[in-house]
Amino acid sequence: MVIDYVKISVKAGNGGDGAVSFRREKYVAAGGPDGGDGGRGGSIYFKVDSNTSTLLDFKYKKKFKAEDGKRGEGARRIGKSGQDLYIPVPKGTIVRDIDKDVVVADLSKEGETFLIAKGGRGGKGNTHFATPTRQVPNFAEQGRKGQEKNIELELKMLADVGLIGFPNVGKSTLISMVSSAKPKIANYHFTTLDPALGVVSPKYGKPFVMADIPGIIEGASEGVGLGIEFLKHVERTRLLLHVLDAAGSEGRNPVEDFKKINSELKNYSKILADKKQIVVANKMDIANDETLIKEIEELCKKEGLTLFKISAATKEGIDELIEYVAKELENIPKEDIVEIDEMYGFEDEIEDQEWNIEIETRKDGRYFIVSGAPIERLMSKVNIYDIESLQYMQKILRQIGVMDKLKEMGITNGDMIEIEGYQLDYTE
Numbered sequence: 001m002v003i004d005y006v007k008i009s010v011k012a013g014n015g016g017d018g019a020v021s022f023r024r025e026k027y028v029a030a031g032g033p034d035g036g037d038g039g040r041g042g043s044i045y046f047k048v049d050s051n052t053s054t055l056l057d058f059k060y061k062k063k064f065k066a067e068d069g070k071r072g073e074g075a076r077r078i079g080k081s082g083q084d085l086y087i088p089v090p091k092g093t094i095v096r097d098i099d100k101d102v103v104v105a106d107l108s109k110e111g112e113t114f115l116i117a118k119g120g121r122g123g124k125g126n127t128h129f130a131t132p133t134r135q136v137p138n139f140a141e142q143g144r145k146g147q148e149k150n151i152e153l154e155l156k157m158l159a160d161v162g163l164i165g166f167p168n169v170g171k172s173t174l175i176s177m178v179s180s181a182k183p184k185i186a187n188y189h190f191t192t193l194d195p196a197l198g199v200v201s202p203k204y205g206k207p208f209v210m211a212d213i214p215g216i217i218e219g220a221s222e223g224v225g226l227g228i229e230f231l232k233h234v235e236r237t238r239l240l241l242h243v244l245d246a247a248g249s250e251g252r253n254p255v256e257d258f259k260k261i262n263s264e265l266k267n268y269s270k271i272l273a274d275k276k277q278i279v280v281a282n283k284m285d286i287a288n289d290e291t292l293i294k295e296i297e298e299l300c301k302k303e304g305l306t307l308f309k310i311s312a313a314t315k316e317g318i319d320e321l322i323e324y325v326a327k328e329l330e331n332i333p334k335e336d337i338v339e340i341d342e343m344y345g346f347e348d349e350i351e352d353q354e355w356n357i358e359i360e361t362r363k364d365g366r367y368f369i370v371s372g373a374p375i376e377r378l379m380s381k382v383n384i385y386d387i388e389s390l391q392y393m394q395k396i397l398r399q400i401g402v403m404d405k406l407k408e409m410g411i412t413n414g415d416m417i418e419i420e421g422y423q424l425d426y427t428e
Contacts, residue, residue, distance in 0.1 A: 004155035006058040007098065013041025013066040013082035015120035015143025018128075021074030022136070033137055034076050035125030041146040042066030042082030044117040046095060048107050049088035055155050057088075066117070069143055072125045082119055090155055092236070097344070098150040104344045115345070116151060120144035159197060159211035160329055162237035164265075166257045169245040170282040172196070173312040175212040178322055203319070205326030211237060235269065238332045239276050239325065246281035246309065248292050254281070255295045276332065278306050280321065285311040359405055368411060368426075369418045374400055379420040 016038025023034040044066050067082035095105040095114065105114040123141035130137055163171040179198025196212040213234055234240070242261065244254035258279070266273040279300050287293060293309075300307040308324070310317035358371045378396055383389040397403055406417070406426070415426045 004055060006055045006062075006153050007150065008058055008062050008064065008153065009148070009150050010044045010087075010117045011063070011065040011148045012044050012117035012119040012146030013068040014145050015039070015041045015122040016069035016071045016079035017142050018123035018125035018140030019072035019074060019077075019079075020126045020138060020140045023075070032135065033126040033130050034074055035127055035140050036072035036074070036077040036079065037125050037128075038072045038122030038141075038143040039069030039079035039081040040122050041069045041119030041143065042084045043115055043119040043146075044085045044087065046089050046093070046105065046107060046114045046116055047086045048091050048093070048110055048112045050091070050110055052088050052090045054090060055093070055153055058153065066119060066146065068146075069119065069122050072122065072140070076125070076127060079122060081122075084119070086113070089153065092156050094154040094156060096152040096154070098152050100344075102344060103340055106340060117147040117149055118345075120146040156236050159237050160208040161200075161210045161239050161241060161325060162234045163210065163212050163241050163243055164234060164261060165243035166245070166250070166252065166261065168250055169243045169257075170312045171212050171243050174241075174243065174280070174282065174310075174318070175210055177312055177315055177318060179210060200322060200325075202322045202326040204323055205330065208326065208329055234265070234272055234275075237275070238334060239278065239328060241280050241321075241325070242277045243280045243282050244296060245283055246293055246296060247283040247287040248289060249283060249286065253295075254292060255299050258296075258299060276328070278308065278321075278325065278328070281307060281309045282312055284309045284316060285314050359402070359409065361409065366414075367416045367418070368406060368409065370397075370402055370406075371420075375402075375419060379422075384422050 018038050019035035021033065021035040023032055044064060064085060064087055066085040069082045070079035072079045089107060091108060091110060093105075093107045094103060095107065095116065096103045104116070107114060121144045123143040126137045126140045128141075129139065163175060165171055175196060175198045178200045198210050198212070199207055200210050201207045211234075242258060244258060245252070246254060248254060262273070265275075279296065281287075281293065281296050297307060299305075306324070308317055308321045310321055312318065360369045360371075361367060362369065378393060382393045394403075411417075411426050413427055417424045417426050
């Protein structure tokens with residue numbers, strides 16, 4: 001069974017509370033506060049694991065929690081930090097934050113890790129709260145709560161070439177002939193219920209991975225059958241082999257099949273609709289209707305598509321097809337099809353740290369220079385020439401108190417702000 005879509009919840013560990021304690025030793029008068037800080041809560045990470053190929057484990061476990069940090073102790077002893085939790089996921093897992101409705105990670109590399117929920121910071125012990133006028137602080141800071149999130153995991157197949165077409169057109173037979181993949185093959189619809197991967201080693205060119213995508217039917221883009229699940233697997237392929245039944249053995253017209261499949265691709269995703277296709281007219285060994293073959297040839301000529309006539313059962317034309325595919329792949333770069341929210345987690349970092357913002361003025365006070373660690377971190381992720389990115393930057397500057405501080409210093413409309421070398425006019 002292939003499980004390729006799950007929803008789970010994660011809860012990072014809470015930070016331990018700071019301790020209220022006073023140094024009490026013989027011959028030491030008024031030892032003062034010595035309460036230690038609480039330990040940080042454990043964080044939660046996703047980690048790509050080569051021993052995991054599906055999301056099946058998440059079918060039985062939906063909630064994950066990391067260990068809490070321990071409370072601080074006297075003598076300035078810091079509480080033990082909670083243990084981080086690493087959740088294994090298969091290569092090709094897409095991570096989406098359900099509550100924010102953004103894709104936050106595309107885990108496609110062996111051993112890759114991604115922080116999904118940060119553990120809460122430990123609270124400060126009463127040592128930190130002693131002042132000349134408050135020498136006996138009877139309080140400490142509570143630990144911060146760990147992040148809690150609702151997450152969607154989706155597994156997308158990592159293949160170079162995808163075989164698409166109606167059920168029973170010979171996709172499974174083709175992949176079994178050109179690779180070591182052994183899908184179950186029989187003369188009835190939906191023999192293949194799970195996508196199958198096979199490594200193809202052409203005589204000339206680099207090996208590539210081919211995916212036998214289960215038959216897509218009309219209405220798949222709207223969820224008919226298992227259509228949506230199948231279409232998701234096609235998205236990461238670089239090249240599509242559109243397999244047609246040139247013999248019309250199912251009583252269908254292959255040209256009409258072609259149009260219906262492409263309509264479903266277009267309805268589901270522009271990315272899919274724009275992928276390069278090669279038309280593969282299969283079952284030529286039993287294709288006796290010359291009219292059907294001519295219709296396929298005219299279709300390919302009209303659409304500007306390359307056509308290969310093969311018989312997967314007898315291996316006729318397969319070597320030429322595979323050699324051509326290998327050459328085509330050399331000219332098609334591997335691209336990420338998922339748009340990741342690069343700013344994800346930055347707001348959480350602001351809440352988690354004590355930021356040091358510096359603002360200085362020049363000349364008559366009409367020129368303000370903003371600097372500091374959070375500003376460097378923010379600007380490393382901002383595209384100053386993109387309006388949405390600029391709006392996000394302004395939001396963060398307000399959130400971390402920069403704009404309030406500038407107002408306190410008397411900034412007015414038209415004054416200049418310099419941030420990491422960029423100059424911006426201030427407007428209310």
